[in-house]
Structure formats: C-alpha cells, structure tokens
Amino acid sequence: MMAGVVTAAAAQDTDLDELLGPTESAPTSQSAPAEAPAAADAAPAAATAEPAANAEAPVAVTAEAAPTEAVTTKPKRKSALLEEIVVTAQKREESLSEVPISIQAFSPDALAARGIDNQIGLSRAVPSLNVGSQAGYATIFLRGIGTEAFLTADPSIASYVDGVYFPFSPTFVSDFSGVERVEVLKGPQGTLFGRNAVGGAISVTSIAPSFEDRRTDIDLTVGNFGLVKPRVYANFPITSTFAANFSSYYAVSDSYLDSDSRTDGKPLRKQYDEGVRVRTRWQPFEQFEFLTGFTRTRNQNNGAIGQNINPSPLGRLLGIQPPDDPDNIQVNTRLYGRSETSLISTQANFYAPWLDIKVLASKQKDSLLYNYDFDGSTKPLVSFDVPGHPANIKQAELQLISNESQPYAKWLDVTGGVFLFHNIQGFNPVQLEVGDIVTPPEVQDLVDALLPDGLPGATVAGQLLAPGRAYRVQAEAQIKTISAGYYLQTTMRFTDWVALTLGARYQREDRGLHKSTVNLLVGTTDIGNQILNGPPISFQNARDGAGNIIPGRSVTTGFEPKVTLDFHPFLDETLLFASYQTAKKAHAYNAFAVYLPPQYIKPEDTTAYEVGLRTPLFDGLVQFNLAAFYYRIKNQQTQYVSLLSGGALAFENAPRSESKGIDFDLVTSILPDLIDGLGLSLNGAFIDAKFLRYPNAAGYDPRTGLFRANNDFTGNRQTRTPKFSGTVAVTKLWQLGDRNEVEAGADYYYNSGFYYSASNDPNYEQTKYGQLGAFTRYKYVPWNVDVRLYGKNLLDKFYTQGVISTDFGGVFSIAAPREFGAVLSWKF
Template sequence: MRKLVHASVAAALTFALTPLYGQDDAPSAAEVDTETDAAAEPAPRRRLSRSVEEIVVTAQKREENLSDVPISVQAFSADALDARGVKSTLDLMKVTPGLDFGVQAGDFASVFLRGIGSEAWLTSDPSVASYVDGVYYSFTPSLIQDLGGVERVEVLKGPQGTLFGRNAIAGAINVITKEPDFDDRSITVDNFSGSYSSRNDLSINKTTIFANMPVTDNFAMNVSAFYEYDAQQWSEDASIAGGPVPAKTTFSGRFKFRWIPTDNLEMRATIFGSKREGTSTLAANINPTPLGQVLGIDGVKERARSPQTDLDMYGHLSSLVGSVTAIYNAEPFDTKLILSKQLHSNPYNYDYDGSEQTFAEFIVHRHYAKINEAEIQFLSNETSWGSDWLTWTAGAFFFQNDQGFDPVELTVGGLDPQNLGAQTFLGLVEIPDIVVAGTDLVLPAIPLVDDLTAGFPSYALSNTGLVETESVSVFLQTTFKITDWFSLTLGGRYQDEFRGVLDSRTAIRVGVPGEIGFRTEVLDWQQARDARGGTALGIPTDNFRPDSDSTRAFTPKISLDFRPFDDDTLIFLSAQEAVKAHSFNAFAFYLPPAYVPEETIQAVELGIKGSLFEGSMRYTAAIFHYEIENLQTQFISLLNGGALSLDVAGDARSIGFDFDVIVDLFPSMFDGLSLTVNGAFLDAEYTEYTNGDGQDPTTGIFLDNLNDYTGNRVTRTPDFSGSVSLANVWLIPGGTFEASTNVYHNSGFFYVASEDPRYEQPAYTTVNAQLSHYWERYRLRTTLSAENLTDEFYTTGTLILDPGMLATLGPPRILGLKFQWTF
C-alpha cells in the first residue's frame, strides 16, 4: 500500500509539472519518487537566471571560455542583455563600468573606456574599436547599433593593439550576431511599445523579427529586421521651425548565409542595411553663454525638454555593409579570411545656436564614408606543431577609406540687431575682420551693437573636406605553456598607415538680407598646418606642412598568466602598447586642413578572475596604469576655422581599478536569484596640456592658447561608475516569472578640459526595473519595464559651441510593454 501511494503521488506530480517544464523535459515518476535509491546522486538544479552563465568569447580571435581569457572582458549573451534591458550599444555603459558611450550632434558616437577616448569623432576615428562579426566599423554615426539578433557582445578593456589593432588604444566592442542554424526553423517576433514621461501620447514602438531558415543539411540563412518609431523625448511644446518635432524612424535588416560544402570548409556571407530618418540633430542648449542669452536662449526651458529652434531640421543616416567570411580548418593550422565593403551616408543639418533666431546653421548635403577591408588570420589548432605547449595567431589587415563632407554649408548672419537690446557682446563693437591666411581675402566684420544703421551681413560658406586613408598591418601573438600553471604570451603588430587630405575647398557668399551679394570659390588648399599653430588672424609660416603623412609603428605585448591554485583562478600581468594614427581635419572654412600626430599608449595591467563557492560566484578584477601621448581632441567654433578644429591635448595618464562580480545567491534555497555588482574607480588626468584651446570662462567664446590644463581631469571620465543588478526567477505553472532591477551610478565628469562648471555633467543615478513572464509551452515572454524610473535628468553627449552647451539628453522615464514570441 505504501509503495502504491508513493507511485500515485509521483504520477500526480509528473502530470502537474508537465506544463511547467514541457512534455519532453517533465520529470518522470521515478525522478519524483523520493523513495528511490538513496545512493543515487541528486540531479543538478535547473539554473533559471539569465545573468549567470558560462560564455564563449573570441577576445583573442579564437573561441575560448570567458574564464580562460587573460584579458579584462565583460561579455553578455542575448539573454543576459535582455534581462538587463540593454537594447543597443548605447545601453552598454549602464552595465559596463568605466565605459562612456555618448552621442551628440545627432548620431555621432563618442566612446571612452577606462579614461581613454577621443573627442575627435567628426573626421577622425574612435579610440575604442567597434567590430560586428569581425568587420571593423570606423564611421562614428554607424557605431550605434540595435542588438536584436545578436549571439553575444564582448567589451574588451584596455589596449588591443596586437589582435584588434587599428585605433584600439582604449579597447574594443565586439558584437557577434547569430549564425544560421541547420536544424532549427523558427521565427522570433519582439515588439516593444512605450511612452515617455514628458509626453502624453504613445511615443515609442520597436519591432524586431528574427527568422532562421535551414535550406539543406549544409546550407542555411537567417534574417534579422528592426523597425523603430520614436516620437522622441522632447516635451509636447518643443518645436522646430515653428512646428512640432517629428518622429524619428529607423529600419535595418541583416541577411546572413552559411554554407559548409566540406567537413573542413565553411563559408559565410552577410548583407546589412540600415536607414535612420528624423530630427536626431535637435539638441537642448542647457547652459547658454552671453551670446546664447543675447539670442534669447533660456537654459531652464531647455532643461524642461522644450527646445525651440528656427531651422527645419533633418537627418538621413544610411549604411550598407557586405562581408564574406571563409574558414578553412586543416593541418597544420586554420585559416580565416574576412572581406568587407561599407558605404555610409549621413546628410543632416544642425542649428548651431539652438535658438529661434537665425544666427548660424550647418547644412551637410553629403557626408559619407567608403570603406574596404580585408583580414586574413592563421590560427594554430590541435594538429599544429607543439600544440600541447604552443598556441599562436598570425595575420594581416588592410583598411582603405575615403570619408568627409562634400559639401557642408555654413550660414552666418540674419540677426535682427534690435534683438541685441541695450547690451553689447563681449564689450566689443564688432567681431574683427577675418583675414584668411595666404590669401587677399577678408571676411567683413560682424557688428554686434544696437546702434547699427546699415544692413547686417550674412555669410554662406560652402566647404568640401575629404580625407583618404590606407592602412596595412601584420600581427602575431604566441602563447607558450611553460608549466601547468604558468604561461607566457608574446605579441606584436606592425602598422603602416597613410592618411592625407583628398580635397579641401571653400566657396563663399556674402550679402545683406534683401540683396543679392556675391558667391565665388575662394580657397583650394594644397597644404595643411599643425593643429596647435595658427588662428583666424594668421598662420606662422613654420606651421605649414604637407597635406599627407604616414604613421609607421610596431606595438609589442607581453603577458604572464598564472594558475597558482587547484581551481579556476587565473592571474594575469600584461604590458603592451598601441597606436592611433595621425589625422587631418579637412573640414574648416577659412583655415588650411589641420594635422595632429599619432596618439600612443603604454599600458600595464594586473588582473584576476575566477569563481568561489562551488561556482556560484564569479569575479573579475584588475588594476591598470596607462600613459598616453598626443591625446587627440577637437573643438567647434565659428572663430577657429568656421567649424571644426583639431587639437593635441598633450599627454595624459589613467590609473584605475575595476571589478565585476556575479553571484548566484543562496543556490540551496533559490534556483534563480542572482546579484551583479560592478564598478570602476578612475584617476585620469592631463599630465601635460599647456596653451590649451577652449571656451573663455567669462564669455564662453572659443579662444586658442587659452590656458594650462595640466592636472585637470580627462573629459568624459567619472571618478566612479558602476551598477548593481538584482534578479530572481520563480518557477510557476506554465513557465517562469522574473523580476529584476538595475541601478547605475555615475559620479559625474566634465565635457571640457578646463573643468568649467558650466560644461559639467553632475553625478546621476538611473534605476531600471523589469517584470517578465515566460510561457514555456508557447515560447512567449511578456515584459513590463520601467527605464529611468526616478526620471533623472542627465546628458549623453554635448557640443560646446560659442552660444553654449548644446546637449543630447538622456531619456526621461519610459514605461513600456514588450512581447517576445518564438514559433
């Protein structure tokens, strides 16, 4: 009778748990019966947390477990990204300490990592290299990527000058999308609808569709499509050209093909296209200078998300990227070849002053990049000579790019002098005549007082500024297993990069409103100048230089890896160098193209990673010291070239400590309770930055050779940034229920090297929360989310201009509902 009762109870439990686990995964009666053989080992718990998992990464160009890679890497699977509410690369900073992923002037990204980055994002390259499926992206407006259909994202911290090479002096962001599968035919639809707290209408809708389609047993394809409608974060009384702010729309699609014709050959092909339309260039002038105040800008109103500008703004970012990858696995090594071609276009306009007055505006008729890449890798495998003690990776990389503006037009003038009231600007009667160096051209002075009786001059300058780049590099990295617990890694990369001015010309139209005026091409530059030499009033002869140059450099690496204990603890000590090539700014209206020399970094890092408490806690920690020479930066001012000016921010250093801990809390009591704690403490400062350019502390107007910034903090670098995430998953009839929260804190930073408090991002904290239900039988997940729950006001990027600080604002509170269905 007792056995019969136990059997009946076991059968009843099996029936009850079938909807919970699915028919195939439901426990059998024997598994439920607690009276079975006591000597049998207990079945492992079913881990439910989507944040605690072992991840395979390619941080060293080969697949390895994250815990075995002697590099500071944070990696996130698609599930972990979804659990933490990360939807795009912009959100990565909320889960990656020490990372600042900003955006300004619409779609231009500026990425800093561990205190290293670059303000020179307009015509130069970022200091954190971005890769998607092995393809290097250098066009900054295209770095912001939706993360639908990804397999994982890896954030590599510190210089990656050997394997990732070109310009990876601060680190790399490596996005890997899902490969086509030969067995699973499925479609996943992910739809998010949300509303900003600053608007009353439904203002956001995002839809992602991912489909995997096996064709034969060795050929498959997948498709990922993304659509976004965003009525934007501005309040309902914000306006452009007197009308409402239109919605921003984005569409992208990725087609991937995978073919394995033989056992040792695999072919992949990818076509990716995206299009973004809208007014992403709209910004809020939250700290107007005296000039901005003369123009009627009210920073308080701007902080209320109510900018009102005179320009009918637009932005039309589009990208088309094609790539082919071939992988040949054979004796005595594997070979991988990646070929790609990229076409990016970003026409837009920008209200320079951000006011309702017609003062200055940029109209970019054509901003493009044409990029060709090729990389070949040779990787040792198990059949390679000495494979039991030697691992190596070698290869070569080719990069060619034509990029710039063709043309961009700047219009200055049209101010009604009566709007100046009784005050004068800067105490001056006028901004002096601008004498164009090397020519007889004089741009007429701009009167700035209310007793003007003549007409007010209007300038229209048209500039073509194009830069060409061709880079070739070779690399080799070898790891010697000296003992079972000690390994030595040696690596190096040689880079030869040519970069020069392809075209730099300016045409001018000057007139008085209501009159015809004149227009003519006046400048065709055939030489460049040192960025630190020359102003609008003239350039010393010895500061002129050729309009092309080459950066040739060898950057070595050495790393020691230790496994001193009888567990998975890994200690690594590395020293390496990396280089970011020289750059030219061909985008200037009345100055020759500016040249800045190559930027270099020497880095030392000591790190540890491992697990504790039978694997329920995983940790990574590192301390590091960076020395940077010739830090590249930029400014934008009408008074220094009419637009963009490059500068060299001297030398800098960054010393810091960062950590990441993931804990599976109380595993004997909970199946899905996890805690993530991470943080980065940074001490990054300019060690030599004399005669620095910048904004006058009284007027806000740009001046060159303004001050000594030595000892000041590096821009966009907080003393501390980090996050805490807590999530729990409960088994419920039919599936699971998940609750999670993520708190991110940033201690604040300056946008300018002068540490001017007007251009500071104060400390801020954001709180995100999610409630999610997964119905396992139908593979349907429903998520209720709240982003920036406390409605914190903060900026994600700025342009510091003569009229003030034009900021891209972080989103306000967003409440949303998401459905994710796989069938």
C-alpha cells in the same frame, strides 16, 4: 565588432554542478567545425534588444560565478546573470575564465534583462564605458581613453560586427538585433585589433546560420512615446550543407522630448529605425565553410536635437536665455536627420591539419544627412547643414590560427594575420550659415577682445562676425585613408599554471586630404536670397598647431608590442595576469576650415600597464573579477568647435595625459540552498584621468566662457570620465511546474558626474545622477511564449548624453526620461 560564440542558453539549461566542476578550456580551433550552438540555443533577435529593463548591469562572468545547487532530476533554469560564456577576444574560441584580458561579455538574455538594445545602453552596463551621442555622432570613452575628435577623425575605441571594423561613428549606434554575443574589451588592443584600438574594442557577433534548427522568433514591443517595434528572426536549413538566417527590426515612435517642442515653429518629426540582416553559410565538406552577409540599416530622427542650456557671455549678449525646461526644445532651424548603412561581407574558413585559415572581406557604405542649430536657440544666428556625409569603406583580413591538431598545441598557440583598409570619409558637402548679427554694439567690442592681433585669421573672422554681417560657407571636406597592419601573437604555456603571451603589430597608415574646398559669400542682406560668388578656394596644404605647413598627405607607421604573463596558482580556475602593451592611433586632418588651411594632428600613442584577477570564491558561489590599470597617452587627439577657430571646427593634440584606476565585477547566487534562481551582480570603476600637460590649449575660457587660443588645461580632468560609476542588479527566477516560468529583476546605475570640456567649465558638466530600471517576465513554456514588462529611468532623472560647445554656449543632447512598455515574444 568581433566574432565569437556565447552559450548562455546552454548555461541556463545545464546543471550548475557541471558548470562549476573541473572543466577543460574551450577548443581553440574549428578544424572540425561543429554546429554553431548559438544558432540553435542562443536567443535571437526576439531576445536581444528587448527594452526589458534599464540597461545598467553588466555581466562579465562565466558560469563559474554561479553557486552550487543540489542536483535534481530536472535541470534548473538559472538567472540571466549567471552564464557560461565563450569569447574570441584573442581571435580564437576560449572560455572567458582562460583569457588574460579584462572583458565584459553579454548574451542576448543578459542584454534583454537590462533593456540594452544598442551601444548607448552599454555605457550603463560597463561602468568604465561612456557612449555619448551628439549631432548624430557617437563619442566613446573607455577607462578614460577616448577622443572628442569625432567628425573627420577616428574613434579611439574600435568597433566590430562579425569581424568587420566600423570606423564611421554615426553608424556605430545600432540596434542589437539577431545578436549572439556582445563583448567589451578594456584597454588597448593594439596587437590583434590594431587600427585605432588605443582604448579598447567593442565586438558584436550575430547568430550564425544552422544546418539543423529551423526556427522563427517574433517579438513586438510597445511603449510610451508611441513606440511600436516589431522584430523577426528566422533560420532556414535549406540542405545539410547550406543554411541561411534572417533578422529584421522596425521601430517607429514620437520623440521623448516635450510634445510642445518646436523646430522652426513646427512639431518634431516622427522617428523610425529599421534594419535587416541576411547571412548564409555553406559547408560543402568538413574542412571548409563559406559565409556571406548583407546588412542594411536606416533611421530618421529629429536631426541633431539639442538646446543651449548654458548660454555663454556672447550668447547672452545676443539675446539667448537659458530655457525654463530643457526637455522643451525651441530652435529656429527646422531640424532633420537621416542615416543609412549598407554592408556586404564574406568569410571563408579553411581548417587545415595544423592551421585554421580565415579570409574576411567587406564593402561598407554609410551616409549621414542632418541639420544642426549651431547656437541652439530661437535666435537666427548660425546653422550647420550637412546634406552629405558619406563614408566608403573597404577592408580585408587574413587570419592564421594554430589549432589543437598541431603537434605543439598543448603548450603553444600562434595567431597571425594581415589587415588591409581603405576609406574615403567626410563632408560632401557641408554648409555653414551665419545670420545677420545686428544686436547690441557690445558684440563688436567682444569680438575685438576675442581676436587679438597676431591670431591667424583674425581680420577675416572679425569681418565675418561684425554686426550687420551675414555669410554662408559651402565646403567639401573629405579624408582618404589607406592602411595595412601585420600582426603576430604567441602564447607559451611553460607549466599547467604559468603562461607567457608575446605579441606585436606593424601598422602603416597613409592618410591625407581627398577634398578640401571652400566657397564663401559675405553680405549684408538676407543670405537666403543670394547665391555663392567666386570660385571655390582649394587648400593644398595643412598646418599644425604652431602654424607650420604640413603636406596634405602623411604616413604613420608603428611597431606595437604586447607582453602578458598569466598564472593559475591554485587548483580552481583562479587566473592572475599582468600585461604591458602599446597602441597607436594614426594622424588625422581637419579638412573643414573656412578661413584657414586644413589642420593636421599628430598620431596618438598609448602605453598601458595592467594587472588582473579572475577567481571563483566560496567554493564557486561567487565569481569575482578585478583589474588595476595605468595608461599613459601622448598627443591625445581632441576637437573643439568655434567660429573663431578657423570658421567652425578645429583639431589639436593634448601633449600628455594619463588614466589610472580600478574596476571590478562580481556575480553570485544568493542563498542557493534556500532560494533557487536568485542572482546578484555588482560592478564598479574608480578612475583618475587627467591631462598631465596641456598648455596653449584652444577652447573656451573657464572663467568667461569665451573662446581663446592660449588656455592651460594642465591638471584638468579628462572629458566624459566619471571618478566612479557602477551598477547593482538583482534577478529572481521562479519555475512554477513544467509549464510556467516567472522572472523579475531590478538594477540601479550610479554615475558620479564628469566634464564634457577639457576646460572643466561647470557650464559643460554632467552632474552626478542615478538610474533605476526593472522588469518582470512571464513565460508559458509549452508554447514558448513570454510577456515582459519593463521600465527604464523609473525615477525620471534628468541627464544628458552629449554636448557640442560653441561660441554661444553648450548645446546639449538630452537623454531619455522615464520609459516603460511591454514585449510579447513567440519562438517556434
């Protein structure tokens, strides 16, 4: 997710008057690279992912947000809410207050203070962000832009770790261990981050090795549900020019679901999550440095744990009843789930007199194995088994960044580059198994009603779903992508108070079917004792939504411009900006269809308009950020799941969509002349996102809950987008002499609710909910040891984090109930 530097710890140890006084912009170059401050100052793994409080309060502020304090002989520590942050949202180091983009950024201390330990936690810290998880896959929406097509299409929010793009949604939800900073860039980032960043980008930067600071940080978390989680971070300055660091974590716990939950009559499995990251840095001379990284993560959970909370009419006819307790999962399939990621990356930086040249390359292998109970019940109806869902990803990038030594640096910045990408991803194989449906005869009448004459595949589907039938499908379904992007962005400062940014990106993406084969067995006896018959069916062509044949390979090209005008109209650090930009998401294929050829969906285009304000108020006592935006989306890519849509999975485009709204964040110290270290953060987002035109939409009828291909969802609200969400957080820091430090905080997150389905069916709705989190921390300064007590969702509110809508009803993934625990940290 992106590279950059956060100097949060420095902000805490620097006198606030210095942070609020007139300052110059952060350097826009590394032509004489200094020691990475984060390696020495930013909190490492021990502080990044501590579940210290509910993950609900974003900090998208700079130190300008902090209030004025009287100067003392000793620098005062500040609340974790009040930070100075340097970002690289434009691929160069800049103060957040100078960047004309809507950003929220989080240091390790800010993450720890809110209990944010992965990307799902960010969804409660950034009010316009929704990060869901279902069937092992992440689904991300930001400001109303996202996609439900997560199986073999790409996310709409680009994700980066240390400059490496992560397109594989199952590996997106990872632990924030050894992290220096997390950035959330709102709105299309089509110029600099390009590929599929139609809704924004999430960037994680890990701590860089330091040549001077030998340190080790250890923490241990224990919590309810049997959680035990040790983590270690260490930095080793081996020579004056070579250094390495190491971070690792391991977590083991029981499921947070009811202890009486059963899959195939057996208790839920133990869960574990582990990861290790090793980075090296070699700088043989001042103008050159070479960095390498190796990351490996693995986890095992209870598979795609979900339960059918709202059975459809078909589900009820087949005997599925709503559960008495949604936390008590009872399904007939023995569930499992394992994912693994390995990543090797390199980066070479050459600091020429006028230009910084950076070359990045990486090779990434991902794998997801899981079993999913398609009907989400104790009935032996349908299961979905994925013994192989790999992704093999290679990418390289060349960045050319003008630096402060070039002769026009006072008024001109130029950034250009080339991005190359290669990926093979998909099911290899996947198995769909339908049991012997022998319950009421009304089922046949229902199937006949669902499959009118003229529906493609109706005869085959009718045979498959007829009472007394059973079938098993084994398929290989993989997509191959080769992509190249070329970008250029210039910022021209005409005066001290006005600047113009012009950018553009040309993208060419070649994508098509790599494998698409199906082997089918239809029988009337126990399919567990039968073998597949006949040779696999190999599909050569795909079809669009109108049934027209589309080649199994196609190319998307696009030229995406950006224009931003920003102003500094006053003597303080007030920034006003207005921007126009476009972004493109390439076409996609659904390679997994049982009785129909693979499907093709068109490229998705987003046009975005935004105005923003970032300003200190009341002589710097308050930092306030505000943005208003309007997005117009053409051919939004979406996905639905149904046995009657080709066998399991189908894609389509929503012709016209829009999202408009306002989001804001505010941070301040409260009564600084009377109370030291008391901080307040407040943020929220009002969003109106809807489908402007969506006729002939396939999905589930909002009146009957049954699948059909001719719905009209025009005017419906976009999925996973609440009308309002926001957070309020308060922290207080006490310094008890030179040896003791105490900090406490609480935060509350509110979500007005949203629909999971484009049909806006209330059976697939997350109703409004709120979450309360709190923490308290004691630190013994001489030993650099602290103990943190935390609580999340303290009011024990029920809510969900994802759903897969099926013919049998909504199979919901249940979010965690009340969590609490303690973290012991030692830094030496």
